[in-house]
Amino acid sequence: MRRDPSGPGRRAREPRPPRLARRLLGRLLPAHRGDELIEDLAEEYAERASRSPWPIAGLWYWIQALRPSTRRFGRELSEVRTMRLGRHRVRGVAPRGLVDAIRAEIRFAFRSLRQRPGFSALVVATLGLGIGANTGIFTVVSGVLLSPLAYPDPDGLVVVGVEQAGGGSLDNMSLPDILDIEERVPSIATLVGYSGSTATLTGRGEPTLVPVGRVEKGLLSTFGLAPVLGRDIAPEESGAASAAVAVIGYGFWRDRLRSAPDVIGETLVLDGISFEIVGVAPPGFDFPGGTQLWYPRRIDPDDCARGCHTWWTIGRLARGATLSGARAELHAIAARLSDAFPDTNFEETFGIRTLRDEIVGEARTGLWLLLGAGLAVLLIACANVANLVLARAETRRGEAAVRTALGATRGRLVMTMLSESALLAVLGGGLGMAVAAGGVRALRGMSAGWVPRLDAVSIDAGVLAFTLLVVCGVTLAFGLSPALRMSRTTLVAGVRRSGREGAIGGGRWLRQGLIGAEMALAVVLLFGAGLMLRTFAAMYAVDPGFETEHILRADLTLPQASYPDLESIRSFYRTLPPSTGLRSAAPTRRGTSSSRDVPSPARARRSRPPSARSGRDTWRRCGFPWCAAATSSPRTIDRRSRWRWSTRPSRARCSATPTRSENGSGSRSISGSGIPTATSSGLWATCARRRSRRSPRPGSTCRTARPGRRS
């Protein structure tokens, strides 16, 4: 209750100033020293009232109460009180202003936290883990999902491919389809086919395997880049009769050629073939991932027609074109090609997406989910810390009461509590940054490629701003409610309660609410984690359709100069097993089965059975007999299952000739032997040291792809 120095009991016979004006002055001026002015005014009012009619004296009193100088006096007194409560008198000169007040609060918060090291360490560790998890995940999200690609106009870069029925990733294309799209789709300014591979570099020290990109034409202009030296690969340099030219990457030029300025015109020997260097790519360009060298892919239109889907694409939208417009045009041209070439393009549709979407792919959903889980962890940490701070605030009610008695305002008490919370949050944020840096480093080591663009991820200004935001949010989240509760402490109740520290009183509902929220979040997280584990377990339990025990996988490239034809390649694989201890071996273009290789049920149902001639021809050119060769006595097909097979050569790896139909549903299993090409890059081998527990029976058929659906 505010005092009334001019109230009853004191100079009872003197005229009393207007009650409302007195109350206003009581509000404007703090008790400490403010009473002096109020008493002076009351004295003068009494004098004036004795000399003149009371309304005139009352008007004078009102004017004094409303004067700006009265409010200024209140502010001056508040600053003086700040000075005294902060024990901040140095050499007789007191601090002034808000900055000094905050500085004093921070010092006070430091002292207060130092007095309770266990509490402080617990809170900082809890917040550090919560903030660290969020900052680490946001660092990855920012680098992978939010930051643009490091190319000019990155939103215009698109990928075109054959659309899968399930809407998954885009499949590779045939060169004639690419040329048709580039020519007939106005929304796409340029479209370049490429394929990634490796080549053996010889003639420059030790033979080295170099990641190379075989391109239809130069990639740099599509990306809007210019070479550092020389020129890009010209369109006329691709094809069967092309010149053997190559563009080298900046890193390759710097590390292997020591940044020689006269490198243009020099030759490199790749797989026994000499290539003339015509250009050096700009720094940082290594598309597709990690490529160090690009050269035109030799194209024989008669040898590899529409059925040969061996090209990935990268293109750029025309100026003003949109992705949806380009998609509509691609659907239109796909329908025309389907009618014109039913053997190879039957019901085939083309899809388009931005390069960033293609690179990020399925990691997007996972990363956002991770960020959500991290946020839940942070909220749980905040609820935990809020409970701790709330419990501590209850024990400090006595302190609040004493400070209130000394003249501390409610805002000042809130500031004190928030200062401590902010200090804890900042310390937790610092620890969180360290946790995040370590987490990102660990993720780089563990991701094994499932998170794209991880090399570009780093803690930058955006991440720091995010952490600062989180720290501010955390401060308010766990500090505000205890601060408000403490500031509402009344003098009497606070002093009484300080005598029995630990009493919770009216804060029980708040603490119970926090515990409830914490439990709810924990349950959500637990369910999410359980479902994820179950999904992983189910994924591991999926039958891939072939024996995986004692099967090894290796990547190797046969130099084209040493293995120019199919017979030499076959001979190599025939002689490989005895010399390496393998029972059998077979090549495949792709190393392992992936989701790309799984034909969707819808796709398989609508696939038109190929004619014997076209299918055999196609597969003889592009397919590989990995299954037949690697499992000389292949596993028997489980007849209880109904399998559907894609007839597309890029999806059927086993062999050439459809032999029989299974269970009358139009699905086929395929057996026989295929013909490898000269550019195989994968090897499946069955280990001969121990026989499989389930030995396949001779003569049974082998499965070439994983099932789209089981019934």
Add this chain to the structure above:
Amino acid sequence: MAAHGGLTELEQLVMLSAIRLGGEAYAAEVRRDLAHAADRRVSAATVHVTLVRLERNGLLDSWETDPEPVRGGRARRCFRPTPEGVEALRKSREVMDRMWDRVRGHPRLGEA
């Protein structure tokens, strides 16, 4: 204290009044002194603000007197200049004197 570090005119007047009044320099008395001696009529709040500001800046010192020996008599807060306050007052006067010296004899000031 003004932004330049010196004393404002009102601060100088209040300091001078506090020196003149000796141990009786409380706010109401200072205000009356300013009205009589300097013909400056300022509000009570303004005098209080000035006194508090000078005290906060270490130029004045204050103490509370015993309550007046009458029924309901009140204690008063009295002020006296600190050595720093006297020094600041002297510097302010020196500045003013220097400025006056520089314009001494200027035609616009007449005989001054």
